[in-house]
Amino acid sequence: MINxxxxxxxxxxxxxxxxxxxxIMLDVIIALCPALIASGVIFGLRALILTAVxxxxxxxxxxxxxxxxxxxxxxxxxxxxxxxxxxxxxxPSSIPFWMVIVGxxxxxxxxxxxxxxxxxxxxxxxxxxxxxxxxSFKQMTQWTQPGAGFMNLAxxxxxxxxxxLAASAEELPSLWEMFIGMRGGCLGETCIxxxxxxxxxxxxxxxxSPVIPCFYIGTVAVIMLIYGKGDLTFTAYQLLSxxxxxxxxxxxxxxxxxxxxxxxxxxxxxxxGLLTSLIRLFGSLPEGVSYSIILMNIFTPLIERFTTxxxxxxxKKEKKQKEAEA
Amino acid sequence: MSxxxxxxxxxxxxxxxxxxxxxxxxxxxxxxxxxxxxKQVVIPMQMSIGAPCEPVVKVGDEVAVGQLIGDTDKFVSAxxxxxxxxKVTAISDIKMPQGVMAKAVTIESDxxxxxxxxxxxxxxxxxxDFIKAVRNSGLVGLGGAGFPTHVKLNFPPDKGIDTLVINxxxxxxxxxxxxxxxxxxxxxxLSAVYMLKETFGFKKVVIAAEDNKPEAFKILKxxxxxxxxxxxxxxxxxxxxxxxQGAEKMMVQSATGRKVPPGKLPADVGCVxxxxxxxxxxxxxxxxxxxxxxxxxxxxGSAIKEPKNVRVPIGTNIGEIIDFCGGFSAEPGKIIxxxxxxxxxxxxxxxxxxxxxxxxxxxxxxxxNIKAETDCIRCGRCAAACPLSLTPTNIVRAVKAGDTxxxxxIGAQVCMECGSCAYSCPAGKPLVQYMRLAKSMLRxxxxxx
Numbered sequence: 001m002i003n004x005x006x007x008x009x010x011x012x013x014x015x016x017x018x019x020x021x022x023x024i025m026l027d028v029i030i031a032l033c034p035a036l037i038a039s040g041v042i043f044g045l046r047a048l049i050l051t052a053v054x055x056x057x058x059x060x061x062x063x064x065x066x067x068x069x070x071x072x073x074x075x076x077x078x079x080x081x082x083x084x085x086x087x088x089x090x091x092p093s094s095i096p097f098w099m100v101i102v103g104x105x106x107x108x109x110x111x112x113x114x115x116x117x118x119x120x121x122x123x124x125x126x127x128x129x130x131x132x133x134x135x136s137f138k139q140m141t142q143w144t145q146p147g148a149g150f151m152n153l154a155x156x157x158x159x160x161x162x163x164x165l166a167a168s169a170e171e172l173p174s175l176w177e178m179f180i181g182m183r184g185g186c187l188g189e190t191c192i193x194x195x196x197x198x199x200x201x202x203x204x205x206x207x208x209s210p211v212i213p214c215f216y217i218g219t220v221a222v223i224m225l226i227y228g229k230g231d232l233t234f235t236a237y238q239l240l241s242x243x244x245x246x247x248x249x250x251x252x253x254x255x256x257x258x259x260x261x262x263x264x265x266x267x268x269x270x271x272x273g274l275l276t277s278l279i280r281l282f283g284s285l286p287e288g289v290s291y292s293i294i295l296m297n298i299f300t301p302l303i304e305r306f307t308t309x310x311x312x313x314x315x316k317k318e319k320k321q322k323e324a325e326a
Numbered sequence: 327m328s329x330x331x332x333x334x335x336x337x338x339x340x341x342x343x344x345x346x347x348x349x350x351x352x353x354x355x356x357x358x359x360x361x362x363x364x365k366q367v368v369i370p371m372q373m374s375i376g377a378p379c380e381p382v383v384k385v386g387d388e389v390a391v392g393q394l395i396g397d398t399d400k401f402v403s404a405x406x407x408x409x410x411x412x413k414v415t416a417i418s419d420i421k422m423p424q425g426v427m428a429k430a431v432t433i434e435s436d437x438x439x440x441x442x443x444x445x446x447x448x449x450x451x452x453x454x455d456f457i458k459a460v461r462n463s464g465l466v467g468l469g470g471a472g473f474p475t476h477v478k479l480n481f482p483p484d485k486g487i488d489t490l491v492i493n494x495x496x497x498x499x500x501x502x503x504x505x506x507x508x509x510x511x512x513x514x515x516l517s518a519v520y521m522l523k524e525t526f527g528f529k530k531v532v533i534a535a536e537d538n539k540p541e542a543f544k545i546l547k548x549x550x551x552x553x554x555x556x557x558x559x560x561x562x563x564x565x566x567x568x569x570x571q572g573a574e575k576m577m578v579q580s581a582t583g584r585k586v587p588p589g590k591l592p593a594d595v596g597c598v599x600x601x602x603x604x605x606x607x608x609x610x611x612x613x614x615x616x617x618x619x620x621x622x623x624x625x626x627g628s629a630i631k632e633p634k635n636v637r638v639p640i641g642t643n644i645g646e647i648i649d650f651c652g653g654f655s656a657e658p659g660k661i662i663x664x665x666x667x668x669x670x671x672x673x674x675x676x677x678x679x680x681x682x683x684x685x686x687x688x689x690x691x692x693x694x695n696i697k698a699e700t701d702c703i704r705c706g707r708c709a710a711a712c713p714l715s716l717t718p719t720n721i722v723r724a725v726k727a728g729d730t731x732x733x734x735x736i737g738a739q740v741c742m743e744c745g746s747c748a749y750s751c752p753a754g755k756p757l758v759q760y761m762r763l764a765k766s767m768l769r770x771x772x773x774x775x
Contacts, residue, residue, distance in 0.1 A: 002674065008660040008694045009671040011759045013745030014687075015347060015499065016697045019752045024705065077700065119703040119753075260706035260717055304720075311737030312342075312575065312714035313585035 021118070025078035027207045031198035032085050032250065038181055038191035043093040044150045047187040053097050055084030057104040065113045079118050083107055086126035089188020089246060090290070091133070094144045103133040123297040124254045127290045134290070143184035175233070178240040189243040199249045208253045211265040212272075216248040219273025227281055244276065247289035257297040264300075264307035271296045271303075330540055331547040335532070335563040338583035341576045343713045344568040345746045347667065349538055350499040350626075358506050358622045358635040361650045363437055367410050367641030368420060368678040369395065370430040374466040375473050376402035381431050387414045390442035392617050395431050404464045404474040404681075408433055409619040409639035411440035423663055423670055423677050430678070433641070447615040453483070456525045463611040464618040464681070469493060469504070469572070469601030470664055472682030475608075478598055479526065487596050490528040491581045492519065494535035494542065494602040495565055495572030498665025501685045503622040504602050506635050508535070508542035511606045516549045518609035519560055526598075532581040533602070534563040536571055569667060570744040574599045576713055588740045603684075618681060623647075627662075627687035631655040638679055644686055645675035659691035667745045697754030708747035708757060714740050718747040722760045730771045738764035 039047040062080040066073055074080075087103050107129030112121045134140045173183045181191030189195075202208045221235055228234035239245075252258060252272050259268050272292045279288025372378040379396030383389060389408040396406035408431075416432040448459035461476035481487050492515070496504040508515065519531050533550075535542055543562060550560055565571045565580055575586045577599050584595040592599050607618060619640055626633040631652030638647055644663070648654065662669040663683055679686075708718035716737050724732035733739075741761040748757040 002654075002658055002661075005657065007658065007671070007673060008696070009673055010660075010694075010696055011756055011762075012666075012668050012670070012743070013749050013758065014660065014662055014666040014669065014671065014689070014694070015749060016754065017345070017750050017752075019707070019750070020697065020754070021700055021703055021752050024703075024752055074701075079703075117701060119701045255703050255705040260704065260709050260719070308717060308720070308736055309709075309715040311588050311716060311740040313587040313590070313740075314737075315587055 021077045021079070024207055025082050027202065027205045028082050028250070029078065029085065031201045031205075031207070032082075032089070032188075034194035034197040035089065035188050035191055035246070036085070038194040039089070039093070039187040040150075042146045042181050042190060043144055043187050047088075047093040050091065050093055050095070050097065050100060050187065051085055051088035054088035054091075054100050054104055055081050057101045058084035058087070058108050061105055061108040062113065065109050066117070069113070071117070074117060077118060080108060083112070083126045083129070085188075086250060087129045089250075090126065090130040090186050090243065091140065092142060092144045092185070093187040094142065095137070095139045099133060099137050099139060102136070103129040106132040119256050121256055122301075123294050124251055124257050127251055127294050127297070130290050131294060144187070145184045146182050146190075172237070175236055175240065178237065183241075185241075186243060186246075189246040192240050192245050195245045195249055199245075202249070202253075208249075209262075209265070211262060212253045212258060212269040213248040215266050215269030216252055216272045216276075217244065219270045220244060220277050223273070223277040223281075227277075238280070242280070242287045243289040247276075247293055248272070251289075252293050252296070254297075257300055259300055259303045259307060261304070261307045261309050263309070264303045267303050267307065268296050268300060271299060330537070330543050330564055333551075333562070334543055334547065335561050337563065337565055337580035339579050340566070341568065341571060341579060341713050342715065343711045343746060344570060345711050345749050346567070347499050347569045347749065349567065351502050351505070351538070352500070353502045353624050353626055353633050353635050354505055356502070356506075356633070356635045358503070358510065358637050361636050361638045361642065361647060363410060363435055363439055364639060364642045364646055366415075366432060366434050366643075367639055368430050368432050368643070369406060369409060369641035370420065370422060370428045370678060370680065371396045371406060372422070372428045373406065373472060373640070373681045374404050375471065376400065376404075376477070378428065379403060379406050381417050381429065383408075383414050383417075383431065385414055385417055388412070389414060389433060390440045392445045392619055393442040395433075401480075402474060402477050404466050404476070405462065405617075406431075407464055407617040407619050408442070409641050410435040411438050411442075412436040420678075423672055430641075441616070445615045445617075447613060448611070450525075450612065453525055456521075459612065460608060462617065463608070465604060465607055465611070466618075466681050467601050468603040468607065468621060468682060468684065470668070470682055470684055471574075472680070475600065475604055478593075478600070479522075481593050481598070483527065485593065485596075487526070487593060487598060488529040489582055489597045490519070490522055490526070490531045491577050491592075491597055491599045492531065492533040492602050492605055493572055493574075493577050493599055494533060494539070495577065496539075497536060497567070497569045497572040498667050498669075498685075499569075500626045500687055501624045501665050503624050503635055503684050505535075505539050505542055506622065507603045507606050508539070508546060511610075512545045512549050514606035514609040515546070515602060516560075518605045518612075521609065521612065522600075522605070523559065528598075529559065531560040532563050533560070534565055534577060534581055536567040537564050538567045569749075570713060570742075570746060573713065573742055573744055575742070588737065621679070621681060621683070623679065623683055624685040625651045625687075626685070627689045628693045629654050629656045629658040629688040629690045640681055641678040643675070644672070644677050644679065647679065647686060648675060648688065654688060656690035658688045659694040660689045662687040662689070667749065668743065697751075699755060700753045702753050702755060705752060707750040707752065708755075711746040711750040713744065713746065714742065716741060716747075718757045718761065721764050722755065722757065725760050725764050725767065728767070730767055733764045733768055739768055741765065
């Protein structure tokens with residue numbers, strides 16, 4: 001006590017870094033902005049409105065659910081905003097607003113809050129929401145084509161067509177068009193260039209490590225190369241199409257549902273890549289990114305169980321012994 | 327940053343994880359000043375890891391500086407000496423900063439700082455003499471841990487110990503006393519290094535400091551070059567400025583590439599690690615015979631009016647030291663004994679300075695800097711920051727579930743409580759608290775068996 005005033009006697013360390021959950025989520029939002037702008041350019045104003053609706057719905061659902069379940073208000077951590085953006089990014093821009101709101105509700109209420117909120121969900125809420133929508137609405141696979149005009153708000157009138165993954169060779173956009181996003185698809189997944197800018201931003205800010213995106217995309221590349229018997233163009237189309245880059249950079253790297261250790265991350269990412277490739281090549285679904293990530297999310301605790309690093313200085317022999325015991 | 331002199335080594339094996347904390351070495355250019363003789367000192371009989379001492383003086387005795395006042399026949403302990411001359415006025419139990427009670431001798435100073443007439447340089451003819459002299463000096467590790475130095479040196483000659491690591495990393499923010507020791511007492515450091523090398527037969531001596539102290543390197547290098555180190559067995563090593571570079575296990579790894587296994591000591595991998603101030607003290611003791619009765623410490627923080635490096639008699643009241651530094655400039659919200667990463671927050675200033683205290687920091691209300699605690703998002707920053715490859719977030723889960731098997735598997739018992747995990751946690755979790763809890767649960771579990 002100093003002058004009758006009590007001192008703070010919290011435990012060490014007495015310095016803390018300035019990084020908070022909120023600042024991390026804010027960085028993710030910033031990293032998603034290039035892709036958001038690109039979606040506006042490619043698919044028009046409706047893409048931006050759809051994203052805004054989705055964000056608002058997620059935040060409202062989170063606020064309402066926390067309020068009704070008498071728990072602390074967590075919308076300030078901005079994680080609901082991230083989920084909202086990601087769900088919108090995973091929809092074609094022509095989808096009716098109410099559908100995306102249903103997806104948001106599933107993601108926030110069922111996938112996230114029912115399991116205890118941020119940090120407790122066992123699958124990525126945005127992916128859970130997307131898969132729910134995919135199974136419920138056929139509009140989810142009616143890909144909007146670019147070039148309908150910026151002010152064309154009547155999404156239903158937009159032209160729908162197959163994604164490059166399912167298209168025949170003549171209809172394929174060029175690789176450059178694929179890279180800058182001038183192709184049909186979900187509104188946030190098409191502009192690879194913008195997604196990569198976001199990826200670099202996240203790396204610079206040390207929000208994510210490059211391990212998961214690199215091993216994920218790398219695995220898909222290797223398998224496609226083998227399957228295509230060394231056909232580089234085929235491989236490039238595979239890497240640039242669908243939601244692979246969006247999924248690998250922004251969804252597979254979700255902290256809560258991916259392993260912590262480097263070794264675990266590698267196994268997880270290779271698993272994602274393997275499943276994505278298998279679904280694309282042999283499955284009946286047009287796209288496999290969401291399903292592969294959600295499956296690997298479920299495997300995460302198991303991977304974690306077997307990849308916990310040994311404490312500093314543990315002798316090698318003992319390591320082997322312990323592994324034998326396990 | 328000015329350039330380092332040539333011939334300075336870099337780490338053999340870099341330390342994993344760690345955190346880049348602001349250095350805040352505001353007092354680096356403050357020459358150490360001696361505090362006014364305190365009116366009274368309170369000297370606790372427990373100032374090191376190991377057995378407490380018993381007072382060997384009575385109330386009413388006249389004592390002089392350097393006179394033995396507490397001792398024990400237990401090996402892991404260091405004797406305690408009077409730090410001022412005067413009269414013993416009380417021998418009583420006092421509350422220590424950690425909250426435990428300890429016996430302490432109170433000496434009313436006569437203001438003369440009269441040296442005890444029994445002080446004479448020790449006679450050293452053998453290794454045993456040297457260890458005995460170090461014990462008699464009352465030296466404990468001055469870097470903060472307070473491990474009696476003679477115990478560290480008392481290894482059998484055939485144990486295969488070949489490397490002496492001198493720790494001048496000073497990786498905690500604010501603290502600059504070791505840096506000042508390098509600048510002001512560099513001759514003491516080097517002469518002790520040669521003495522230790524000769525006496526204990528170290529094949530290699532590495533003096534390691536972080537790269538934010540180029541001046542220290544310049545001075546030490548000049549002296550090392552001037553000396554007759556013909557075989558080049560004494561080397562300087564620069565470490566990245568990254569906390570907790572100065573932790574014992576990290577020092578051993580940087581200097582030799584060896585890893586100290588869980589539950590073992592540096593001696594088990596052939597190393598002895600000593601703090602630079604402890605080494606300099608040994609050299610002064612052997613020259614003069616004056617035991618450890620005072621020490622240098624950094625007084626800093628946003629609530630201190632005039633941050634300083636001060637030399638104070640052991641047992642000086644912390645409040646008196648803060649007054650010597652101009653008192654508080656703002657209402658203090660937190661007062662820390664030691665560095666901001668591992669130091670202990672005090673409940674007040676009415677505590678004596680111990681042999682192992684290297685800093686007193688006082689922070690204004692707003693700078694107590696406590697993050698609000700939110701939910702863990704499993705970002706893994708704690709695991710990435712851990713220099714010992716632990717996964718703190720999973721240990722927290724195990725603690726909450728009472729799952730001692732998982733704690734053991736992840737390695738909670740290895741944790742050295744450096745606080746790197748808690749520093750980096752975006753959710754503001756008190757992770758060090760959880761690690762301590764995990765350790766105590768493991769101890770309880772072990773006791774049951």
